[in-house]
Amino acid sequence: MSTGRLTIDLDAIAANWRALDAMSAPEVQTAAVVKADGYGLGAGKVARALAAAGARRFFVAVAEEGWALREALGPGPEIGVFSGHMPGDTDMIHDLGLVPMLNSIEQMTRHFEALPGHPFGVQLDTGMNRLGMEPAEWVAVRDLVLSLGPRLLMSHLACADEPDHEMNRRQLDAFIEVTEGCDVPRSLAATGGIQLGPEYHFDLTRPGVGLYGGLPFEEARAVVELELPVIQVREIAAGESIGYGNTFVAERPTRVATVSGGYADGLSRHLSNHGVLFHEDTPCPILGRVSMDLIGVEVSHLNADPKFLTMLGRHQGVDDIAEAAGTIGYEVLTQLGPRYARRYARGRE
Ligand SMILES: *Cc1c(COP(=O)(O)O)cnc(C)c1O
Numbered sequence: 001m002s003t004g005r006l007t008i009d010l011d012a013i014a015a016n017w018r019a020l021d022a023m024s025a026p027e028v029q030t031a032a033v034v035k036a037d038g039y040g041l042g043a044g045k046v047a048r049a050l051a052a053a054g055a056r057r058f059f060v061a062v063a064e065e066g067w068a069l070r071e072a073l074g075p076g077p078e079i080g081v082f083s084g085h086m087p088g089d090t091d092m093i094h095d096l097g098l099v100p101m102l103n104s105i106e107q108m109t110r111h112f113e114a115l116p117g118h119p120f121g122v123q124l125d126t127g128m129n130r131l132g133m134e135p136a137e138w139v140a141v142r143d144l145v146l147s148l149g150p151r152l153l154m155s156h157l158a159c160a161d162e163p164d165h166e167m168n169r170r171q172l173d174a175f176i177e178v179t180e181g182c183d184v185p186r187s188l189a190a191t192g193g194i195q196l197g198p199e200y201h202f203d204l205t206r207p208g209v210g211l212y213g214g215l216p217f218e219e220a221r222a223v224v225e226l227e228l229p230v231i232q233v234r235e236i237a238a239g240e241s242i243g244y245g246n247t248f249v250a251e252r253p254t255r256v257a258t259v260s261g262g263y264a265d266g267l268s269r270h271l272s273n274h275g276v277l278f279h280e281d282t283p284c285p286i287l288g289r290v291s292m293d294l295i296g297v298e299v300s301h302l303n304a305d306p307k308f309l310t311m312l313g314r315h316q317g318v319d320d321i322a323e324a325a326g327t328i329g330y331e332v333l334t335q336l337g338p339r340y341a342r343r344y345a346r347g348r349e
Contacts, residue, residue, distance in 0.1 A: 004228045004261045004311070006340035008041050012221040014053035016211045019219065021054070023194050024201040033190065033208030034069060035061035035082070040334040041212060041224070044072035045344050050211070051077060059206055063089040066096045080121060080152070082131065085111040094118065099151055103131045105141060112148065121152035126174040126188075127167065128158040135178050146182055152204065153179045153186050160192025160200075161216040168196055192216045214329035215319045224333070226312035226340070228259040228277065228295070233305045242296045243288025248273055254287070255300040259309050262293040266335030267311065268325035271295075275324045277309035278316060284309055 021030035032055040038046035047058060047069055058073070059080040060066055066079050073079070078099055084107040085093060085100040093100055094115055101123040102108050111120055122145060125132035132155060155175045159165035175188050185203035191210035193200045195217070210217030213224065235255050242248045242256055259277065263269050272289040277297050287296045297309055312318060318329040325332070 001341060002229055002231060002260045004226055004265060004340045005308075005343065006336060007225040007227075007343045007345050008045070009221075009223050009225075009345050010045065010049035011346045012213065012223045013041075013046055013211050014049050016213065016217065016220050016223070017050050017053050017055060017207070019221075020191070020194055020205070020207045020210050020217065024205055025198065027203075028201045029057060029185075029204045031055065031057040031059055031080075031187075031204055031206045032211060033059045033206050035059065035065060035208070036334045037065070037068075039208060039212045039214075039330065040336045042342065042344070044068050046211075047072050047077075057204065062086075063092040063096075063098055063100070066092060066098045070096045070098075078119075078151075082123065084123065084131075085114075085120070090114045101131075101152070101154060102133075104133060105137060108141065108145065119151050120148075121154060122150050124153060124155045124175070124178050126155040126171040126178070128156055128171070130156070130158075132156070135174070138178055142182070146184065150184050153182060153184050154204075154206075155188050156190065157188065157193050157196075157200075160190060160196060163192075163196060168193075168200075172200060209330050209333070212333055213318065214333060222314065222317050224312050224318065224336070225310070226261075226336070227308040227310050228261040229308055230257045230306055231260050231294070233257045233299065241288070243272075244291055245289055248288040248296070253300075254298060255302075255305075256287055257284075257297045257299045257306065257309065259295050259297055260293065261295055261311065262291050264292045265337030265339055266332070267295065268321075268327065268332075268335075270325040270327075271321070275321065276316070277311050278313060279306045279309055281315065283315070 032050045034043045037043045057078045062083050081100045084103040099119045101121045103123050123132035159167040187204040189200045189205045191207045213220045213222045269290045275286045276283040284297045318332040322329045322332045
């Protein structure tokens with residue numbers, strides 16, 4: 001076996017869902033966002049674990065993601081689609097029983113004509129300017145749409161990971177203004193919004209990244225572990241270089257392990273000469289450039305040559321790697337590559 005080993009702790013995902021669920025009142029429903037193949041961890045497996053933990057409502061980004069999810073979940077749980085009802089989605093929405101979050105008059109027309117009576121929700125823009133109806137558009141069609149019985153009115157916060165950002169309050173006020181008196185369940189908060197407090201919870205929360213162990217859920221249990229096998233170890237002399245472009249030149253005799261894993265596996269080239277891996281508790285710096293399939297790592301200071309080095313584990317989580325690579329945990333998770341040998345574990349419950 002020469003590919004990395006990615007271990008995904010389904011019990012930790014379930015525990016994170018329960019912890020996020022416990023942050024809102026019992027009457028507030030907690031959904032689970034499993035878009036992008038469950039943030040890269042496998043939507044089917046993740047969704048089954050979440051359903052077992054008590055999640056009854058799921059969200060994906062696009063209708064196509066509903067296939068794997070419906071197969072994994074069976075007919076009961078509700079699956080919402082953030083991108084709404086796009087041309088070509090009608091059969092999927094119908095056959096898989098998806099609930100599109102309609103984003104525009106055009107989507108509403110398409111949905112009501114193609115699938116009259118089929119459940120839907122409405123996404124409203126409150127300032128992020130990404131998806132959802134503008135307030136003026138919504139006001140023009142609101143009475144008609146409400147008469148058709150939407151399942152949910154939702155919006156999304158742009159700055160919820162910054163609790164003190166004034167945008168949060170502004171979006172909250174805007175959301176209240178456009179939904180007040182509608183008598184339809186409402187949802188505004190994702191992982192960040194849940195932590196802004198009960199005003200932001202409404203009837204349903206939609207956590208994603210926190211389930212998978214990422215910020216802004218500080219107390220999240222770690223979910224992924226990634227170990228990369230050492231393929232070869234060599235001793236280089238002072239003055240010798242490592243990897244493409246000779247960007248690392250040894251100043252002293254150095255023992256370097258070449259591990260299997262690279263940017264094709266989602267390990268950013270920005271980690272070149274910068275990131276670390278771990279052998280048990282000992283950090284081992286990356287030497288030279290991260291290449292497509294391989295990374296050079298210093299092991300001079302270890303007592304013996306390791307068989308594996310840990311990229312993600314108890315000393316370094318997805319947000320630590322993200323920080324070293326100049327990105328966010330969301331991107332590290334969703335880039336975890338298809339070459340890893342994936343193992344789904346039940347952790348310590
Ligand atoms: C991705 C997404 C979520 C989940 O957000 P997290 O920050 O991952 O918790 C919720 N709602 C919408 C509309 C999203 O696009």
